Amino acid sequence: MKDQITVENLTHKYGNRCALDNVSFTVSRGEIFGLLGPNGSGKTTFFKILSTLMSPTSGSVSIFGHDLSIDAKAIRKLLGVVFQRPALDVKLTVTENLYHYGHLYGLKGKSLKHRISELLERFGISDRSHDLVEKLSGGLQRRVEITKAMLHSPQVLLLDEPSSGLDIGVRRQLSEYLNSLAETENMLVLLTTHLMDEAELCNRVGILDSGKFVALGTPDELKAQIGGDVVLIETEKGEELCSAIADRFEVAPILTDNYLRIECERGHEFVRDVVAAFSDDIQTVRFGKPTLEDVFIKLTGNPFV
Amino acid sequence: MISVLLPVTTIWRREIIRFYRQRSRLFSAIAQPLVFWILIGSGLSASFQPSGIAEKPGYIEYFYPGIVVLVLLFTAIFATISVVNERREGFLQGVIVAPVGRWGIVLGQALGGTTLAFMQGVLLLFLAPFIGIRFGITSLILTLGVMTLLAFGLTNLGLLIAWRMDSTQGFHAIMNLILIPIWLLSGALFPSAGAPSWLAWVMKLNPLTYGVAAFRRSLYFDTETTIGNMPMWTLSLLIISLFCFLTYLGATLTASAETN
DSSP, rough: OOEEEEEEEEEEETTEEEEEEEEEEEETTTTTEEEEETSSHHHHHHHHHTTSSOSSEEEEEEEOOOOTOOOOHHHHHHHEEEOOOOOOOSSBHHHHHHHHHHTTTTTOOOHHHHHHHHHHHTTTTTGGGTTGGSSSSSHHHHHHHHHHTTOOOSEEEEEESSTOOOOHHHHHHHHHHHHHHHSSSOEEEEEEESSHHHHHHEEEEEEEEEEEEEEOOOOOHHHHSOOOOEEEEEOOHHHHHHHHHHHSOOOEEEETTTEEEEEEEEHHHHHHHHHHHHHTTTTEEEEEEEOOHHHHHHHSSSOOO | OHHHHHHHHHHHHHHHHHHHHHHHHHHHHHHHHHHHHHHHHHHHTOOOOTSSSSSTTTTTHHHHEEEEHHHHHHHHHHHHHHHHHTTTTTTTHHHHHHSSSSHHHHHHHHHHHHHHHHHHHHHHHHGGGGTTTOHHHHHHHHHHHHHHHHHHHHHHHHHHHTOOOOOOOHHHHIIIIEEEHHHHIIISSOOOOTTOOHHHHHHHHHHHHHHHHHHHHHHHHTTOOOOOOOOOOHHHHHHHHHHHHHHHHHHHHHHHHHHH
């Protein structure tokens, strides 16, 4: 399809180890799609394949009608890529880095100069434009990296763990910016993340575990898979308490480390009853609406690390 | 045409700016060869008298072209070793995902390394008069030309290795096991004349032997000094040109294979 990224049966193996196992989905223009997964779930492999750094073992990826395995060059023109470790030369100034990148995309002269100052203004880094990149903080370097990715007005923006290492304020700014790109400029934004709050801000989320999609949908749809509330109990007698609660109440606790995770319809009443019954064995109780982390644990039975 | 060359020149310029900001690299590429030259050159001059070289300064003069070639080799290695790391985190990541042909990336890098090696070679040429090498204008032009070819070939050889490596340790191993022996057996240190026949054969098959020979011949072009049994001019030039072409081709193919 013309305005879509279509991924079909994407599989990648490193030797015998399967990093991506038969992954399929589509993303359209105007969407922010988040690939959520713990470390080692296959996110980075996926990012490398989509950004044309690596060929998959099998399966196909088509970006706006171009097949990745045939027409990488056409795809490279459409992509803006934001690497987790900024792809900047630290011995060069911010402006020098941006000029070099502009040239790589065939931009030059006055129009490049205008574009650079416009973007520096927009990201609030004009005052640092003549500093060497090595003198900038990690957060500022990330901003330069995003500026760089936007230089040639790409149609698709790929970001690898965009907010890791950024403080809360900058993260919020970043997600507002990504939203405006998707909504007002009708770009396609695809990011990988291991942060729940970042995934919550995406229009749709695919949850990866050991190279497989375990869930795909809007954050609300995914959380709706869990009926009602989630109660999290910290205890030192995990297994004992797990079976005791399962016997006494009609729930199915999932034990991960020292935590029991319990889904139930009327959480506040359950909390009251369970604390009354097992007050000696319970260290802390947390009660709340389900998060994407709860979805992950429910679907995989593993803690999200 | 301009749009094709724009990425090449921008990659080339980056290499130069980078070098300018890390001037200590100049020292590291020149210092070690100079120390070799002075210590080994002085030490061996008493016991080793190559044919065609005046008794004074003797071996230190024989060794001089070899040292210039070593500086070119070291600069080429230092200029290309950064590829290994920058591919994983750094500027090159972004270059690889840009719509630039791999031949253009490699050409930009190779021209950058060539320029740096060439400039450092020129610095060493200023030492030539002190050991009695006097060149006229033809000789100088030929010398600069041969140096450019050598620098380009050696940088491409470095790129060919660096694009394949995933750690700088691997690069160092290759450097010690392959690149340094190639230099040792190129006629830079001793002529093939007195070497055992198996070694003479290895030297005959070593492409750098022809590079060193061409460089030696160009230095003495105007004075018409002949030094031992070196390969002929035309053969030497032909082989280093071929070496440049093949290493560039190899580096481009390696970069393409490694990055899609």
